[in-house]
Structure formats: structure tokens, C-alpha cells
Amino acid sequence: MSYADGFVAAVPKENLEAYKEMARKAGAVWKEHGALAYVECIGDDVPYGELTSFPRSVQAKEDEVVIFAWIVYESRAARDEINRKVMADPRMDMGTATPPFDGKRMIYGGFEVFVEL
Numbered sequence: 001m002s003y004a005d006g007f008v009a010a011v012p013k014e015n016l017e018a019y020k021e022m023a024r025k026a027g028a029v030w031k032e033h034g035a036l037a038y039v040e041c042i043g044d045d046v047p048y049g050e051l052t053s054f055p056r057s058v059q060a061k062e063d064e065v066v067i068f069a070w071i072v073y074e075s076r077a078a079r080d081e082i083n084r085k086v087m088a089d090p091r092m093d094m095g096t097a098t099p100p101f102d103g104k105r106m107i108y109g110g111f112e113v114f115v116e117l
Helices: 013-032 076-088
Strands: 003-012 037-042 064-073 107-112
Touching: 003 013, 003 076, 013 037, 013 064, 013 076, 064 076, 076 107
Parallel strands: none
Antiparallel strands: 003 064, 003 107, 037 064
């Protein structure tokens, strides 16, 4: 079975185009290093729940959109090797640039796939 990294983040609407550009570049790097799929989605129907929700999970503000993303790999071992290569890739170095979102509010993790249709 494959392995997936998942992400949820809040991006200020004013930074959305910069985020999309960053995501396209990052996706190309991940795919080049062996990721099977790289997907980034903008929240369209993600209401602010009373107890839990995507917006609550990242403390999204009125002027932010929720991003839901995932990367698929052949296996956990492949993911670990690909991520090592991605993090060492000079194209991923933002230098002194400020990211277009608050990374402290991003939720992420690695997941074993158990259903794949």
C-alpha cells in the first residue's frame, strides 16, 4: 500500500496567488524526486464548525482560506527518501522570503493508506 503526507493550512486571501505559485514549484520538485501525486485544494465548502472543522483546526481568520493538500508516495520508505531529497533541493530554499502562510498553524502528518481504489 502507498503512503501519504497530509496538510491543512490557513492562507490569507491576499497571499493566495503567491501560495499557488509556491505550491506549483514545490509540487514539481516533489514529483521530480519520486512522489506519485501532489495535490493542493482551496476550501470551497468548509464551514466553521461549533466544535471541530477545517477552519477551526488551523484557526482560520475571516480573511483567510483553508488549504487541504496531500502527497502520495509508493511507501513510507520512499516518502522518507523523497522528503530527504526535497529538503536538500536548492529550489526549496526560500532564503529570507516570508512564506505566504503561517506555518505555526499548519497541521501535517504522515499516513499509511489502508483503502486505495
